[in-house]
Amino acid sequence: MATKSMGDIEKIKKKLNVLIVDDDPLNLIIHEKIIKAIGGISQTANNGEEAVLIHRDGGSSFDLILMDKEMPERDGVSTTKKLREMEVKSMIVGVTSLADNEEERRAFMEAGLNHCLAKPLTKDKIIPLINQLMDA
Amino acid sequence: MDALVAQLQMQYRNYTVSLYQQGFLDDQFTELKKLQDDASPDFVAEVLSLFFEDCVKLIGNMARALDQTGTVDFSQVGASVHQLKGSSSSVGAKRVKGLCVTFKEYCEANNYEGCVRCLQQVDIEYKALQTKLQDMFNLEKQIIQAGGKVPQVDIN
Numbered sequence: 001m002a003t004k005s006m007g008d009i010e011k012i013k014k015k016l017n018v019l020i021v022d023d024d025p026l027n028l029i030i031h032e033k034i035i036k037a038i039g040g041i042s043q044t045a046n047n048g049e050e051a052v053l054i055h056r057d058g059g060s061s062f063d064l065i066l067m068d069k070e071m072p073e074r075d076g077v078s079t080t081k082k083l084r085e086m087e088v089k090s091m092i093v094g095v096t097s098l099a100d101n102e103e104e105r106r107a108f109m110e111a112g113l114n115h116c117l118a119k120p121l122t123k124d125k126i127i128p129l130i131n132q133l134m135d136a
Numbered sequence: 137m138d139a140l141v142a143q144l145q146m147q148y149r150n151y152t153v154s155l156y157q158q159g160f161l162d163d164q165f166t167e168l169k170k171l172q173d174d175a176s177p178d179f180v181a182e183v184l185s186l187f188f189e190d191c192v193k194l195i196g197n198m199a200r201a202l203d204q205t206g207t208v209d210f211s212q213v214g215a216s217v218h219q220l221k222g223s224s225s226s227v228g229a230k231r232v233k234g235l236c237v238t239f240k241e242y243c244e245a246n247n248y249e250g251c252v253r254c255l256q257q258v259d260i261e262y263k264a265l266q267t268k269l270q271d272m273f274n275l276e277k278q279i280i281q282a283g284g285k286v287p288q289v290d291i292n
Contacts, residue, residue, distance in 0.1 A: 024226075119225060122164075135163075
């Protein structure tokens with residue numbers, strides 16, 4: 001496996017472009033801060049419908065999409081399915097509540113997620129996924 | 137001046153540790169503190185301000201939903217409880233989160249008395265946390281005004 005220099009890793013991290021999809025303003029602020037702390041840049045969407053529109057209108061391309069599950073207008077499962085139908089290739093990480101049962105998590109994964117993380121999100125939870133993105 | 141700073145820093149450390157030991161805060165609060173930096177020195181205070189606004193709004197929603205004459209819509213109450221559980225989890229408000237777990241169970245069981253009790257307790261707990269954190273932030277200000285730095289507190 002080719003190794004990357006620290007300089008290359010820092011450059012990649014700085015270019016990391018993340019879409020954060022969540023209806024909770026508190027979560028948006030915290031998740032934006034986490035992405036900034038690891039050197040990425042982020043855009044937010046308040047629900048799944050906005051996330052779909054962002055992709056439809058702007059032809060935007062994100063390295064990573066953090067997708068909340070429970071949202072008004074269009075929830076995380078429906079949004080993920082729609083984005084995959086639109087051939088969005090970004091890594092999509094579902095963000096679930098601990099209250100969600102196994103069946104709910106499986107349904108979310110089957111919608112087209114790459115990974116699922118339980119709230120609350122922390123840097124330590126996200127960094128391994130970022131490393132995976134860099135290695136891809 | 138140095139003696140004053142040292143005294144305030146010790147007071148701050150002890151007070152912060154007590155908040156964790158008494159169950160007001162958990163590791164997620166520590167994670168929030170780690171995100172605060174020179175570029176955003178008020179990040180934690182801003183996040184908590186949003187959280188307490190959420191508490192006021194959601195507890196108001198729960199109270200109104202439970203105050204309905206006739207049949208109470210427990211799913212409506214439960215929806216607000218679910219949101220508050222999420223918010224409290226995001227900021228590390230451990231006691232509030234724990235109460236929300238119990239509260240949600242009462243909602244699912246359509247237990248009116250249980251819900252009313254939980255509502256009262258959640259109201260008390262978020263206000264208690266707000267007071268405790270205000271005291272903690274005041275200590276931080278005093279340390280800075282005395283010319284010192286707010287120490288990192290190792291909880292473990």
